[in-house]
Amino acid sequence: QKEVEQNSGPLSVPEGAIASLNCTYSDRGSQSFFWYRQYSGKSPELIMFIYSNGDKEDGRFTAQLNKASQYVSLLIRDSQPSDSATYLCAVLSGNTPLVFGKGTRLSVIA
Amino acid sequence: DAGITQSPRYKITETGRQVTLMCHQTWSHSYMFWYRQDLGHGLRLIYYSAAADITDKGEVPDGYVVSRSKTENFPLTLESATRSQTSVYFCASSEDRDYGYTFGSGTRLTVV
Numbered sequence: 001q002k003e004v005e006q007n008s009g010p011l012s013v014p015e016g017a018i019a020s021l022n023c024t025y026s027d028r029g030s031q032s033f034f035w036y037r038q039y040s041g042k043s044p045e046l047i048m049f050i051y052s053n054g055d056k057e058d059g060r061f062t063a064q065l066n067k068a069s070q071y072v073s074l075l076i077r078d079s080q081p082s083d084s085a086t087y088l089c090a091v092l093s094g095n096t097p098l099v100f101g102k103g104t105r106l107s108v109i110a
Numbered sequence: 111d112a113g114i115t116q117s118p119r120y121k122i123t124e125t126g127r128q129v130t131l132m133c134h135q136t137w138s139h140s141y142m143f144w145y146r147q148d149l150g151h152g153l154r155l156i157y158y159s160a161a162a163d164i165t166d167k168g169e170v171p172d173g174y175v176v177s178r179s180k181t182e183n184f185p186l187t188l189e190s191a192t193r194s195q196t197s198v199y200f201c202a203s204s205e206d207r208d209y210g211y212t213f214g215s216g217t218r219l220t221v222v
Contacts (some may be wrong), residue, residue, distance in 0.1 A: 102152035
């Protein structure tokens with residue numbers, strides 16, 4: 001069973017700070033990694049994906065991947081109250097569809 | 111409307127009844143998926159489809175049936191609903207297996 005682990009939170013950060021969300025995965029052969037944001041009562045929305053080791057930046061978001069440690073993270077710079085949501089990590093391995101973590105709830109305090 | 115749409119948004123049904131959740135996408139994406147989301151379990155894959163007439167089981171397929179006679183539609187049927195199938199159901203689609211998925215708005219199903 002391929003597993004994706006996230007701390008459920010809540011992770012509370014003050015407005016303007018950096019929020020750091022972490023995810024580990026069990027299948028060493030995993031090749032693609034995705035971050036989704038889900039507001040309460042809404043559907044998941046893709047915000048970042050990363051395939052290669054290192055960092056990938058998109059606006060205030062940075063995804064970091066370390067395949068040797070089987071670790072992927074999402075950094076949100078200059079956090080805003082509108083960033084308050086649950087963040088889902090998802091991993092693609094082999095021929096199977098995305099496996100999702102249970103999500104980390106982020107709360108940005110104004 | 112362009113995109114991926116699910117219907118109904120909310121459904122209450124009785125134990126033992128058959129219920130079908132609909133999913134329609136306008137992008138002609140090859141891949142379509144059904145997930146359920148429950149507190150404490152996150153998103154779990156029920157069934158998926160790589161193309162019309164091709165479907166495969168996910169992590170939690172028992173009690174569910176799918177079909178895909180047309181690329182744009184991927185209905186999910188609960189043959190005899192049970193209380194344990196009370197959940198939020200999300201349909202998703204993707205152009206390619208390695209791409210991220212786009213989710214529909216979800217169907218909140220309550221089995222009483």
